[in-house]
Amino acid sequence: MTQSSILQVGSTDEEGARFNGQDLHKQLKARGYQSHHLVWLKTGNDPDTTQIQTEKSARLQQKIRRIEYNSNLQSLLYPFVLDFPMRRQFQQADLVHYHLIHTGYFSLGALPMLTRMKPSVWTLHDPWAMTGHCVHPFACERWKIGCGACPDLNILFPLQKDNTAFLWKVKKHLYQASRIDIVLASKWMMKMAEESPLMSNFRLHHIPFGIDTTIFCPGDTEACKEKLGIPKGNVVVGLRANANDFKGLDYIQKAFDHLDIDIPITILAYNQKGHFDKFLGRYQIIEVGWLKETSIFVETLRACDLFLMPSTAESFGMMAIESMACGKPSIVFEGTALPEVTFAPNGALAVAPRVDELVSAMKHLLVDARARQALGAEARNIAVQNYDFSLHVDRMERLYEKALNDSGKVKSAAQKPV
Structure with missing residues (x-):
């Protein structure tokens, strides 16, 4: 039975491994999948995890971070994922799963190209993808109508001037040109996504995060x-x-x-x-x-x-x-x-x-x-x-299978290899 190849993409590997794709990547390997993790910064020693950052790109990242902040832009100018189509890990992948792509290395402008080349899944860890700038809008509901007139520009990620309406429109334009299955870890986030005009082009899936309950367990x-x-x-x-x-x-x-x-x-x-x-x-x-x-x-x-x-x-x-x-x-x-x-x-x-x-x-x-x-x-x-993390992996496997089947790019067996 042919094995599927899954690529995880995220900001780092070991810090936050339980939710940033690293533990998922390792469990997929243990279940017989071909799995790789592309991260901006690698701190562990997993042989199938590859760092994107170089000394040159790290210096460029800092310059772009300053330019974006001074221009009131967010995650639009970073060029570091534009070479993904030339990377072996991307080329060999049957499906790509994105995590935490709004931390200063990924340009949303690459989403239409990348998600049309490979079946794609994106786990949203917070509502940033649905707002004009913030990771949490609190009581503000302007994310439902296009943002603008932002009541708090200082919330992470801060802006110097109110450019939220423009950023919201840019996200809408890029999302409409992208093909992505969106994963939300809570029903609370699921409800927000269902109410978001920005998410209307995507299929939404509620899949909670998981932990190893044989490690996280009662003791003395x-x-x-x-x-x-x-x-x-x-x-x-x-x-x-x-x-x-x-x-x-x-x-x-x-x-x-x-x-x-x-x-x-x-x-x-x-x-x-x-x-x-x-x-x-x-x-x-x-x-x-x-x-x-x-x-x-x-x-x-x-x-x-x-x-x-x-x-x-x-x-x-x-x-x-x-x-x-x-x-x-x-x-x-x-x-x-x-x-x-x-x-x-x-x-x-x-x-x-x-x-x-x-x-x-x-x-x-x-x-x-x-x-x-x-x-x-x-x-x-x-x-x-x-x-339990095994439940999380089970649920992800079913989503991967569905995404591959619906894309028409499924191998002779996209489901769990045996």
């Missing part, structure tokens, strides 16, 4: 706490400390300010450091930064008793399902994809985006150990049933 919480130097009896609150517009850091800080319970608490903070210095002496603060080693990351999750993820904008929420798989209950905000993704109230507590609501939910889980454990156990079951 007390042993993991001891390894981190956490005193016996402390309740550990895990959280993501990221001072951007989306992750709810300000709500978390204010919640700890207002927390008034007599329980020893450890704050276990991921990503950025220094955001909880004001609480030194009141709570134990452990800042682990960005953990590249999955095994160490899993150990820290196992040390948590609950996880805070009060994002004010979230398209999916990988850390939520990672903590769920480790048997940890989460607290999330309503109005994002997180209540749906965590199956709240069964797999998490979802509350209104207010400090008092967050404090109330935290108190409940901090005080009631049985409630924490019951919610965590159910969260684990939900993660295994819905987010």
Whole structure:
């Protein structure tokens, strides 16, 4: 039976491997596919992952980044994918799957050419592809009518002047000339895509991300706490400390300010450091930064008793399902994809985006150990049933098969090789 060749395209390989195409690429290889991953920056050692960036292109990228910013353009001038048709990996591919192409190396202007040459899939990790400039529009709904008169040009990715209507029109023009199957990881994103005029030319597919639930799994919480130097009896609150517009850091800080319970608490903070210095002496603060080693990351999750993820904008929420798989209950905000993704109230507590609501939910889980454990156990079951990585690969295989069949470029067996 003839094997299909799948090419993943993305910004990097190891950082974010669970959702950027790298783990998917490796699993496809394990299932017998010919698979390759083209990335702008390679940090791992996978022999079938190839870096696009060179010293010369890295210098050019910085110049183009400045030109685009000064010209109020986004992902239109980068030439680095125009040579894809000459690359062996692209030529040999039966299908190309694009991930995170809006990070400063890919020109949307190449989409019509590339997607007409090969059956193409594009996973949208955030709503940027549907807006005039931002990765999250929050309450603004101008993305439904062509943008322009933007209420906030400072949201990632920022513009100096309002060029959002033009950028929206450019996307519409390029999308109409492209042939792409769009993947959205949450029903929340699916609904937004269905309402977007920019997505009307594409077929939309809801396929959640996945994780290896044999790695992300419950362990000895007390042993993991001891390894981190956490005193016996402390309740550990895990959280993501990221001072951007989306992750709810300000709500978390204010919640700890207002927390008034007599329980020893450890704050276990991921990503950025220094955001909880004001609480030194009141709570134990452990800042682990960005953990590249999955095994160490899993150990820290196992040390948590609950996880805070009060994002004010979230398209999916990988850390939520990672903590769920480790048997940890989460607290999330309503109005994002997180209540749906965590199956709240069964797999998490979802509350209104207010400090008092967050404090109330935290108190409940901090005080009631049985409630924490019951919610965590159910969260684990939900993660295994819905987010195991094998399910994600199964769903992608079916999409690849359909895209190949519909394109007329299917081999004698586009489905899973045997």
